[in-house]
Amino acid sequence: MNKKFYRQIEPYIWIAPSVILMAIFIVLPIFSVFERAMNKVTRAGKLQGFNNFENFTKVVNDPAFGLVLKNTIVWTIAVVVISTVLGFCLALVLNNNFKGRKIVRAIVVFPWATTLVIQASVWNFIINTDYGTLNTLLLKLGIIKQAVNWTSTPEAYFAWEIACGIFVTIPFVTFCVLSGLQSIDTSYYEAATVDGANYWQKLRSLTLPLVRPSLTVSTVLNIIYVFNSFPIIWTMTKGDPANHTDTLVTYLYKLAFYNGKQGEAAAVSVIGFIILLICASTYMIYTLRKGDDT
Amino acid sequence: MKKILTALLAVCLVLSMAACGGGNNNSTPAPAPDANPSTPASEPAPSGExxxxxxxxxxxxxxxxxxxxxxxxxxxxxxxxxxxxxxxxxxxxxxxxxxxxxxxxxxxxxxxxxxxxxxxxxxxxxxxxxxxxxxxxxxxxxxxxxxxxxxxxxxxxxxxxxARAMYYNVDILKAAGVEVPKTWDELKAACEKIKAYDANIYPWGIDMTTDEGQAAFAYYIWNNGGDFTDASGNWTLNSDKNVEAIEYAIDLVKSGLTNSDPANDTRYNLQDMFGAGKVAMMIGPNSIPTYIKDGGSTINYAFAPIPTNGGNASVSAGxxxxxxxxxxxxxxxxxxxxxxxxxxxxxxxxxxxxxxxxxxxxxxxxxxxxxxxxxxxxxxxxxxxxxxxxYPTAKAEWADVKQGVINVEQQALLGGNVKELLDNLQKQIAG
CATH class of the missing domain: 3.40.190.10 (Periplasmic binding protein-like II)
Incomplete structure (x- = not known):
C-alpha cells in the first residue's frame, strides 16, 4: 500500500518545485497586478482600498489611450504577420540543399541572439539623420545629395520600429517552420510529384497543412512576445512624440515610473492581459479546431 | 486517488500564495508599533548595542x-x-x-x-x-x-x-559673424545667420523629450517672465506669457533653426552634437565641461546667461x-x-x-x-x-505637470495649438 501510494504521489513531488516557483513568480505577480488595478495606490506605492474601478475609467477616458491601443494593434499585427510570411519563405529556402546552408542558418540566428536593446540602438544609429549610416552610405554612393530625415513624422518612426521588430522576429519563425518542414516525410512529395502536382500545389496542399502545428506555436508565442515587447520602442523613441509611438507596455511603464500612477498602470496591464488572453486563445482554438476538421 | 492528490496540491498552492501575499500587500498600513521592529518605539537601545x-x-x-x-x-x-x-x-x-x-x-x-x-x-x-x-x-x-x-x-x-546656462561654440559664432545673443530677438537673428553660414550646423539645440522636456518648458517661460505657479502657489500653466514662450520655442523648431527631432533628441544627444561642433548653441547644466572633456572633444566653447524676452532678467533653472x-x-x-x-x-x-x-x-x-x-x-x-x-517639486501635482508640459510641447511640435493645449492642461491640473 505504502509503495503504491508513493508511486502515485511521486510525479507530483517531482513537479512541485516548478509549480511552486510558477506560483511565486507568475501567479502571485498577476494577482498583485489585479489587486493594484482595483485599489487606489498612492505615489509612494501604498494601497488605500478599493476605488470602484476608478483606475480603469481614468485610463479609458484618457485621449491618449485610444491612440496607444491603436498603435499596439498595428504594431502586433504588422510585426507578427509580416515576420511570419517572411520567416516562412526563408524557412522554405533554408530547407533546400545548397552550399553554405549551415553558414546561412547561423547568420539567420544572429538577430535573434542579440539583445533587443542593442538591436534597437543599432537601428537608431542606422536611421539617424545626423550621423546615421544609412545617410552616409547613400551620400557616398551618390544616391542622395543631402542627408534625409528618415524619421520626420511619428508614423515614419513607428514604421522603422516595426521594421526592427520584424527583423528580430523572423529568425524565431524561420526556425519553428524549419523544424516543421524537416519532420515532413519526403515520400509525400514524391507521391505528389508522381501524381503530377506542381510546386504551388504541393506547397498549398502538403507543406502548409503539415507545418501548421509549428506555425500555430510560433504565431501564438509571437503575438504574446510582440504585444508585450518593450525594449525596441523604449530604446528608439520612448513612445514620443506625445504617445504617437507608444504601445500599451511602454505607456504603462511611463504611467508607473514617470507619472507615479501605479494603479492606472496596473489597470492598463490588466487590459493588455485580457486582450492577449482573448486573442491568443481565439487563435489557438480556431487553428486547432480547423486542424481537427481536416 | 489522483483527483484527491491534485486537489491537495491545488490547496497547498493557494495556501502558499495566500501566505506570501498577506505580508506584502495589505490594503491598510500595518499598525505603527510593528512598523519597524528593529527600532523600539520608546525603549532606549540597550547599553552596548x-x-x-x-x-x-x-x-x-x-x-x-x-x-x-x-x-x-x-x-x-x-x-x-x-x-x-x-x-x-x-x-x-x-x-x-x-x-x-x-x-x-x-x-x-x-x-x-x-x-x-x-x-x-x-x-x-x-x-x-x-x-x-x-x-x-x-x-x-x-x-x-x-x-x-x-x-x-x-x-x-x-x-x-x-544649474543651467547657455553654452555656445565660440568658433562657429565668430565665423558666422554673430554676437552672443542676450534676447530672444537676437537669438533668432543669430540662429538665422548661423544657418546661412553653414546649413549643416544646427544653430540651437532643444530637448523636448520624455527625459527632460520640462526643462525646456522652464527655460522659456521663466525667461519670458512666466512661471508654473503664481505667488500664492496656484498653477498658472496657461498664462499668456507661458503661451508666448512656448510658441517662440516651437517657432524656432518649425523655422528649421534647431536640431531636427526635439521630441527624440535628449540632452545627451545634444551635448554629443555640441561636442562634435554640430550644434552651435544649447542650454545645459554646469557638468557639460566634464562631459565634453570625457567625450574627447576639443571644441572652443564658453557659457553665458540664457537669453530672455521683454526685458526680463535672465533666469537659470536649478x-x-x-x-x-x-x-x-x-x-x-x-x-x-x-x-x-x-x-x-x-x-x-x-x-x-x-x-x-x-x-x-x-x-x-x-x-x-x-x-x-x-x-x-x-x-x-x-x-x-x-x-x-x-521646479515646483513641493507641489503634489508636480509629476502630472511635468509629464503634462512635455506632452504639450510634443503635441505642439506635431502641429497642435499651444494655447489650447495649455488651457487643457491647466484645466486638468487645477480642475
Whole structure:
C-alpha cells in the first residue's frame, strides 16, 4: 500500500518545485497586478482600498489611450504577420540543399541572439539623420545629395520600429517552420510529384497543412512576445512624440515610473492581459479546431 | 486517488500564495508599533548595542559609491555608538527600490533622492528641524530650503544642486559673424545667420523629450517672465506669457533653426552634437565641461546667461536633490544619531568634497565659498546657483505637470495649438 501510494504521489513531488516557483513568480505577480488595478495606490506605492474601478475609467477616458491601443494593434499585427510570411519563405529556402546552408542558418540566428536593446540602438544609429549610416552610405554612393530625415513624422518612426521588430522576429519563425518542414516525410512529395502536382500545389496542399502545428506555436508565442515587447520602442523613441509611438507596455511603464500612477498602470496591464488572453486563445482554438476538421 | 492528490496540491498552492501575499500587500498600513521592529518605539537601545541607521543614496556618477563607502567607514570609526549603512542605488532603480521598501514597511531611515512631496503626502516623513541640528540647518541657502516646504514646514534638506546656462561654440559664432545673443530677438537673428553660414550646423539645440522636456518648458517661460505657479502657489500653466514662450520655442523648431527631432533628441544627444561642433548653441547644466572633456572633444566653447524676452532678467533653472528622514518611530537616541549623521555630512570640508566629487554645486553658503575657491571654473556657477529658480517639486501635482508640459510641447511640435493645449492642461491640473 505504502509503495503504491508513493508511486502515485511521486510525479507530483517531482513537479512541485516548478509549480511552486510558477506560483511565486507568475501567479502571485498577476494577482498583485489585479489587486493594484482595483485599489487606489498612492505615489509612494501604498494601497488605500478599493476605488470602484476608478483606475480603469481614468485610463479609458484618457485621449491618449485610444491612440496607444491603436498603435499596439498595428504594431502586433504588422510585426507578427509580416515576420511570419517572411520567416516562412526563408524557412522554405533554408530547407533546400545548397552550399553554405549551415553558414546561412547561423547568420539567420544572429538577430535573434542579440539583445533587443542593442538591436534597437543599432537601428537608431542606422536611421539617424545626423550621423546615421544609412545617410552616409547613400551620400557616398551618390544616391542622395543631402542627408534625409528618415524619421520626420511619428508614423515614419513607428514604421522603422516595426521594421526592427520584424527583423528580430523572423529568425524565431524561420526556425519553428524549419523544424516543421524537416519532420515532413519526403515520400509525400514524391507521391505528389508522381501524381503530377506542381510546386504551388504541393506547397498549398502538403507543406502548409503539415507545418501548421509549428506555425500555430510560433504565431501564438509571437503575438504574446510582440504585444508585450518593450525594449525596441523604449530604446528608439520612448513612445514620443506625445504617445504617437507608444504601445500599451511602454505607456504603462511611463504611467508607473514617470507619472507615479501605479494603479492606472496596473489597470492598463490588466487590459493588455485580457486582450492577449482573448486573442491568443481565439487563435489557438480556431487553428486547432480547423486542424481537427481536416 | 489522483483527483484527491491534485486537489491537495491545488490547496497547498493557494495556501502558499495566500501566505506570501498577506505580508506584502495589505490594503491598510500595518499598525505603527510593528512598523519597524528593529527600532523600539520608546525603549532606549540597550547599553552596548549600536544604534543602526540605514541610508539609501542616489548614485550620481562613477565616484558616488566609493565616496559613500569611505564616508561610512570614517563615520562608523568616529561614532562608535552608531552603525551606519549606506546603500547606493542607481537613478534607474531608486524609485522602485524605495517604493518596494515602503510597501513592505521597511522604509529607509534617511533617503537621498530628488523628490519628496509624494512621501510627505503619505505622511511618511519627519520635519527637517526634527532631525537636523540648528547649526547645520542654518548653513543651507534659504532659497533651497523653501523648495521643500509643504504647509509651512520644511520636510527635506538640499544635498546638492546643478544649474543651467547657455553654452555656445565660440568658433562657429565668430565665423558666422554673430554676437552672443542676450534676447530672444537676437537669438533668432543669430540662429538665422548661423544657418546661412553653414546649413549643416544646427544653430540651437532643444530637448523636448520624455527625459527632460520640462526643462525646456522652464527655460522659456521663466525667461519670458512666466512661471508654473503664481505667488500664492496656484498653477498658472496657461498664462499668456507661458503661451508666448512656448510658441517662440516651437517657432524656432518649425523655422528649421534647431536640431531636427526635439521630441527624440535628449540632452545627451545634444551635448554629443555640441561636442562634435554640430550644434552651435544649447542650454545645459554646469557638468557639460566634464562631459565634453570625457567625450574627447576639443571644441572652443564658453557659457553665458540664457537669453530672455521683454526685458526680463535672465533666469537659470536649478535642479536640487534632497535628504529626507522617514518617520520610523525613532527613539530619541536614534534621532540624536541621525543629527550626528547630518552634522558629519555637512561638515564644511567634507561637504565641499562631496559636491566637487561629481562636479555639482553646493547647497550651503560655506560650501559655496570653499568650492568657488577650490575650483575657479566653478565660481561663476556658485553665483548662478544662489539666484536660480526651481521646479515646483513641493507641489503634489508636480509629476502630472511635468509629464503634462512635455506632452504639450510634443503635441505642439506635431502641429497642435499651444494655447489650447495649455488651457487643457491647466484645466486638468487645477480642475
Amino acid at each position: 549600536k544604534i543602526a541607521i540605514n541610508v539609501i543614496a542616489a548614485e550620481y556618477g562613477q565616484n558616488t559609491k566609493d565616496w559613500w563607502a569611505k564616508f561610512q567607514d570614517e563615520f562608523n570609526k568616529a561614532n562608535t555608538g552608531i552603525d551606519l549603512t549606506v546603500e547606493v542605488v542607481s537613478w534607474n532603480d531608486i524609485y522602485t527600490v524605495v517604493n518596494t521598501r515602503i510597501t513592505g514597511n521597511a522604509a529607509p531611515d534617511i533617503l537621498n533622492i530628488d523628490v519628496f512631496a509624494d512621501y510627505q503626502a503619505d505622511g511618511l516623513l519627519l520635519p527637517a528641524k526634527d532631525y537636523v541640528s540648528e547649526a547645520t540647518y542654518n548653513k543651507m541657502y534659504p532659497a533651497f530650503l523653501e523648495q521643500s516646504v509643504v504647509d509651512g514646514t520644511v520636510w527635506a534638506v538640499p544635498d546638492l544642486a546643478s 535642479v536640487m536633490d534632497r535628504f529626507m528622514c522617514f518617520d520610523n518611530n525613532h527613539s530619541p537616541e536614534k534621532i540624536e544619531a541621525i543629527k550626528t549623521f547630518f552634522d558629519y555630512f555637512y561638515d564644511d570640508a567634507r561637504y565641499s568634497d562631496w559636491v566637487l566629487m561629481e562636479g555639482f554645486l553646493p547647497a550651503t553658503s560655506a560650501g559655496g565659498e570653499i568650492v568657488a575657491k577650490a575650483d575657479a571654473s566653478m565660481a561663476p556657477w556658485v553665483e548662478i546657483v544662489g539666484s536660480c529658480k526651481f
